[in-house]
Amino acid sequence: MTRTQVSAIAIALGTLLAGQAMAADNGPTTRAQVKAELAEAVRTGNILHHSGQRMNEVYSAAYSSEQNVASKSREQVKQELADAVRTGDIAHYSGQHMNEIYVQG
Numbered sequence: 351m352t353r354t355q356v357s358a359i360a361i362a363l364g365t366l367l368a369g370q371a372m373a374a375d376n377g378p379t380t381r382a383q384v385k386a387e388l389a390e391a392v393r394t395g396n397i398l399h400h401s402g403q404r405m406n407e408v409y410s411a412a413y414s415s416e417q418n419v420a421s422k423s424r425e426q427v428k429q430e431l432a433d434a435v436r437t438g439d440i441a442h443y444s445g446q447h448m449n450e451i452y453v454q455g
Contacts, residue, residue: 395409
């Protein structure tokens with residue numbers, strides 16, 4: 351066998367094995383999987399910014415590294431809102447609270 355034949359056989363065998371290794375993948379990614387991966391990337395900031403960095407690196411304050419866990423129930427939050435509306439302890443766009451702007455005499 352000549353050197354050329356051995357090389358040709360080695361290339362053919364390598365190509366065959368590489369093709370089978372690629373075929374062993376779990377199949378194509380579904381549309382739903384891609385949408386879920388995109389939603390997760392947007393949520394965590396793992397999307398590239400036009401500067402070349404990731405969004406969570408550029409705007410680190412906007413992307414928390416920890417998961418937010420609700421510590422109050424929906425009813426507790428609604429009750430706090432109702433109390434704040436009643437007492438005027440709600441922020442006005444000027445930066446003051448409503449009860450500071452509209453003082454009851």
